[in-house]
Amino acid sequence: MSNADDKIASPRARPLTARELARLMGVSQSAVSRAFTPGSSISPELRQRILKAAGELDYQPNAIASMLSTRRSNIAGIVVSEMQNPFYPTLIEKLSRELQRVRLQSLMFNITRGSNIEEQLVALRQYNVDAVIIISATVLSGASVQWATDGRAAVLVNRTIPDLPLTxxxxxxxxxxxxxxxxxxxxxxxxxxxxxxxxxxSTNLERQNAFVTRVAELGMRLIHCIAAGEYSYEAGHRAALEIARGEKTNAIFFANDILAAGGMDALRESAGLRVPEDVAVAGFDDVALARWPHYSLTTFRQPIDAIVEKAVSLVTQQLETPSLPPSRNPISGELVIRHSTVTER
Structure with a gap:
């Protein structure tokens, strides 16, 4: 048996160090470090041998020591805001898992309305994160985002900021x-x-401009165009009642599914209209409630898995090549037709 094998049976009073593991295995300490560093120069056979011995000896690399030696924290800061939309918790969960798969840990910064944005962005820099993923930029100025992401890998998800060179x-x-x-x-x-x-x-502007333009191209008439003020059930409810009191419309596109849910309930329960017989309703995202029988909402499904995979790929590419130019990466989704626009499928 090897020296490493001899030591497995005896419990340790303190964690094994990289130097001790290297000595037990007869390899260099740098080889141990490279075995735990994705993309580093080490043969697959040696990496596997070191990882096997580390598992048997319950060795865990020291994150602080690794950060000091590599000048990397292996942490991605996720900046979020406006969390009423259930699309975002699902996105964040999948994003965190994909980041873990590439050995990046997540640190979430939830920037709410009325909070001290500058203090939270300072904290983001103090944690020395390697990458910044901004999922919602609704309360952040372009200057704030540029300062927070300076010198780091950075990706905007589900947002763009005009005149700011960010991927x-x-x-x-x-x-x-x-x-x-x-x-x-x-x-x-x-x-x-x-x-x-x-x-x-940016998300709303893209959806609104494209919808209004296509309506004109098709010779249709835009009866109402309303800003509900937020992405919430209550906002959709209020907007639908406003539409119902005005000039007659026979189809409404709500900018997301939560707005549409509130709008459908207002049309049915308060305005006395039938959906879809009197008014067809469509949303955007395809969150879980869109599939509930009460709503059965026609919506445009966001390709959440593809978005997450692309976002993490862009982060890792920037970490490997910091000089990469910024890029915009729209990903195709899918129209899902349900009973809110058609009576039978």
Whole structure:
């Protein structure tokens, strides 16, 4: 048996160090370090032998020592805001898992309205994160984002910021909005309305502009275009009642599924309208409630797995090659047709 094998049976009073593991195995300490560093120069056979011995001896690399030696923290800061939308918790969970798969740990910064944004961004830099992934930039200025991401790998997810040279990945909002307009047109619903959440966000602007443009191209009429003020059930409820009190419309595109859910309940329960017989309703995202029988919501499904995979790939590419130019990466989604726009499928 090897020296490493001899030591397995005896419990240790303190954690094994990299130097001790290297001595027991007869390899250099740098070889042990490289075995635990993805992409480092080491033969697969030696890496496997070191990892096997580390598992048997319950060796864990010292994260602080590794950070000092490599000048890397292996931490990705995830900046989020506006968490009312259930699309985001799902996205964050999948993103955290994918980051772990490439040996990056997640540290979340939830920036809420009314909070001291500068203090939270300072904390982000103090943690010396290697990468910054901004999932929602609704309360952040371009200058704040640029300062927070300076010198780090950075990706915007589901957002873009005009005039800021940052890599982004998102669902193809233009494709989705045009698909919904085409669907309304095919159903003969030519008096349509649009309900935005936060009017100034890049996500909304892309969806709204594409929808309005396609409506005009198809010779349809835009009856109402309303900014609900936030992406919430209550905001969708209020917007739908406002539409119901005005000039008659026979189809409404809500900028996300939560708005659409509130809107459908308002139309049915308060305005006395039938969905879809009187008013067809469509949303965007395809969150879980869109599939509930009560809503059975026609929506444009965001390709969440593809978005996450692309975002993490972009982060790792930037970590390996910091000089990579910024890029925009729209990803195609899918129109899902349910009973909120058609009575039978």
């Amino acid at each position: 982004s990945v998102s669902c193809d909002n233009v494709e989705g909005a045009r698909a919904i307009a085409d669907h309304f047109h095919a159903l003969g619903r030519h008096r349509v309305s649009y309900v935005a959440g936060l009017a100034h966000t």
